[in-house]
Amino acid sequence: MSAGAARGSDLRRAQWRGVGALAERESLRVLRLWKQTLVPQILVAVLFIVVFGIALGGRINEIGGVPYEQFIVPGLVLMGVVTAGFANNGTSIYQARSDGFIEDPVSSPMTPAQLLAGYLSGGVLRAALIGVGIMVAARAFVAYPIENVAITAVALAAAAVAFTSLGTVVGLYARGWEHQNFVGNIVIQPLVFLGGVFYSVDDLSEPWRTLTRFDPIYYMVETTRRGMLGSSETSLGLSMGVTLGLAVVMLAWADVSLRRGVGIRT
């Protein structure tokens, strides 16, 4: 790439080099800021395991035949993945917009879909590291199984893509840090906590039981639980369908937002 206009395969190669650079930049940001991007969420999950699983879990024998301290692990892993993916891209993209340096990649030859691929890389990496980190840390306290690695991996990957994409959308639309915090604290956090991470939905009374079934995160928790523990309250087809469907919808929303130039083109 230099003096002339790149054509055909040269242009495509140039564009993918850009994607590689953006993905590297986003990933390095996660790794360099590890004290902010990785440690706190793993620590929070461990504290939940210690407090709810070990300290208070003795008062709850089993849920659906699963020891309580095992029951909460899949939900905590998913919670870490979801909040990490959302927070990463919401913060990184809003920061780049706020400081103005997002114009550097946005004015490059990369297409909107390629920009999205680059930006998702950092969020998905952070979500993956946190998911694995929580699993490893949880092992120190709870002997949980992973019955089906493929289902577990697909569920967590889909959750990471869904909420990294949502973070991208919020990062593009946000007009201030408070907008991003609002979505994170007032929308996502309650959906996660009410998504059956700590309890069985069958134990809830109405209308909470029915309302929970409208919470998409409930199905992500269920899919992850099926993968890790081998049992869940909903059918695998339904929970996996909602999990993958949400990932597709969020990805499409982020793609459309970038194509329309929301927050980055006037």
Place this chain on the structure above:
Amino acid sequence: MSAAGAERAPALRCTNVEKRFGAITALAGLSLEVPEGSFFGLLGPNGAGKTTLIRGAVGLTRLSGGSIEVFGLPVSGPTAARTRTMLGYAPQEVALDRFVPVREALVLHGRYFGLSRRDAAERSDEMLDVFDLADRADSYANELSGGMRRRLHLARALVHRPRLVIFDEPTAGVDIELRQDLWQYIRRLHADGTTILLTTHYLEEAEALCERVAFIRGGVIAAEGTPPGLREQFGAGRLEEVYLRLVGR
């Protein structure tokens, strides 16, 4: 546009460009050509539409009407990506990535615009030398002085060897010494064959640097020509007098 046609085309061609922000018209049918290899100044008061036009050229503003071409290729539609490989843009506000060191910021920019990792690294080292930043290669942007940040901002726009470089108010708010340094960098770049489009509030800057200038007012080109030609046309001793006559003072 054929390849041969593209070779003959001006570096930048704006045809009846319109841009409206709600009820506000920023560009009202502006037409302009910046010849290849020229040093072109775009002058005008705040709010005249200079930055809007530039942002339209680099794809950061969507036009309401008209068209912009870079070396004969439309900047929107299927050829948008190709035009961006030929464009370098240094916005008015210095906007640097605070999470990566200076050298890495340049390398990343080069790679965003299609350079290989090795080429981007070599070119970044070259830019660090040209802009006297080599000894701060490992510093982060927030550790640099204002002048260094400005130099890094300009260097970044040049890493991918663009054929047309657009500097939006590159010397706004900088001291005389740095302004002289920046003029020297930009002159050297032009001498190497790069087309330069410069916007500035400093008319003496335009007079010192530009081969051709255009005054933009109310979203259209109010006058265009060489500095001597415009002075003669308006019976003025300096471009500042030309400007004052155009704005009716």
